[in-house]
Amino acid sequence: MKYAYFDGSSGLSGDMILGALIDLGVDAALFKEKMAGLHLPVEIAVRRVRRGGFGAVKVDVHVKGRGHVERTFADVERVIRRSRFSSSVKDRALAIFKRLFEAEAKVHGRRIKNAHLHEAGADDALVDVVGAAFLLNELGVADVYCSPLNVGSGWVKTSHGRLAVPPPAVAELLKKAPVYSAWVESELVTPTGAAIVSTLAKRFTKLPELLYEKIGCGAGTKEFPEIPNVLRVFCGEARKFDGAKQVYVIEATIDDASPQLLAYFIERAFEEGALDATLSPVVMKNNRLGTKLTLLAAIDRMDRLIEAVFRETTSIGVRYYPVGRRVLEREFESVRVGRERIGIKVASLGGRTVNVQPEYRDLLKASRRSKRPLKEIAHLAVCAYAKKR
Template identity: 40%
Template sequence: MSVRIAYFDCFSGISGDMCLGALVAAGWPFERLESLPRRLGLEGVRVTSEPARRGPFAALRVVVAVERDQPHRHLRDVLAALDSGDLEPAARERARAVFTRLATAEAAVHGTSVEKVHFHEVGAADALVDVVGAIEGLEALGVQSVYASPPRLGGGTVESEHGPIPVPAPATVELLRGAPVELGPIPAELTTPTGAALLATLVQDWAGPPAFRLERVGVGVGTRDPKRRHARSEGVAQRAARPDRGGRCGCSEPAARRRPRDRSRRREPPGDRGPGAAAPRSGGAGCHDGPDRDEEGAARRVAHGDRRGPRRGRSRGPAPDRHIVPWRPTALR
């Protein structure tokens, strides 16, 4: 029996719109996402998609346009919108879990109760589309388990209605408590509270998936273009029931056919050694020597989130202690 997994490579952070773009690029029909504002009863909200580029690479950008003012919403208002929306029960349950986690994190950082928390841009109409869309996209692609690489958080400060706040935002830090993360590499917000809430609620394993057969790859980007690789990719793979853990390759080539390592070769210094075999960014079946780490570098690793070489002898830390929403995909109407 095989298990279909989704792997979020968050090498440049994650946000709701980046996630939507990646899922649509991976094969989720855009028409389903386009109808989501209507199914949620959100007036004055429109979803569009457009091709985008970050450096030399093609990607997809999803834009949630809010064409009229939206009220600040308390958690009860968000949950009411989900309950009254035209959603599958499983998708509604997971969306409720994501927003409840968001409200709990906001309450913790502001020193108040969950009932008194009102969402700012996080709880606006675009966040409802981001969260529900991401969940429905995973359902539609038949995903049964979700994995992710440690998200990069960024740095510096951003403006909010409370004034300048540090990056990562306090709510993002609270949401990813116990999860492996990386700071930087640029002074900007790379992981948003919405993206952090999706990861914290849906990811079932931060250690990385075992060997798998890569089926689809989608690359989604956000609104910011810092003139560096700033995209988020999502791979949909079919994990074998008894995967080969001996290989590092994410392609479909059996491990037995790969050329054995020449152990007589001189051991190279860690800085000169390539990061190992990887699946190309375009989703092809072959292997290459690994990503170029220049700013306008070539394809990066999709099969594994580890950009610093083989993982032998290195731990990503303890698994986070948090509640995970069981993932049981259901057919969408």
């Protein structure tokens, strides 16, 4: 399976997402043929354009005659359920629309069944959302990731008058997603784009270390002198995406906590998702003996771990900073030593095994049950693994 990483430094919208995904290798004629299956009064044009001097694919959806149509969630669900797309495409599209309607309902103080969509509620939004779900499926993309989003600034004209950027629905959709404003005084993230990415993205992260095979570029409608109005989507094998290669060190120096409290916190840190946790002695100001707590964490676990430090230790401040990390490829197997099953962690470099390590907790359990030395159980486990090979 594949991953797709969305670079939202110029924002994103439904048509930009469609353009970028088509640019990754889906035939435009196939896309238009499949969208015709929605039986909507629309014309779809796909063309190559230039934005800021760079080539990209532009998708335009023109609604015939009646203009923008307000729809409820039941209306949208009916259109999607009656289509001939696969169940996975339908489920993805409905999940996106459900999130979009929930956001609209909340900002307008309505129940979701009574909410309707204005800017994002027309036939073109159905093409954007169902089209994105279809294209991701066609490309074999299982995992979606996204950069922090440049939402723009200024004001945007809507059916509710002029609203500050990001408008209420976009702001609601992007709760807990990292956003910022840079360079352009315009709306850069639309409600449809925000709904798609906030529903599908497994994680928002700055560009990590990637191994990618293709880049798709989708063009927005406007031309900006400051930045190219282009969404880039990086695509590669899902197993080669590791957003945690850049991780964070979280540190606190503590001189007023009992050893029992700190020992317990190490266990809690792992429960909260720490990649590593250590305690080391330090000499603090005024020559006081203290303990340095060091945690290693992926960015999506940082807030929870920092809160845990404050909640469960006596620390009143922490430091954190990014660090690079390289890890060996790992596989997990198991062997039997007597009646006990022992997990084996196998680390490899370039396809060659360089380390074989039995799991400590399994060794401890086996040692206690069999009343044999732990080192003997470990040796037998490694020998059993070698025989399996």
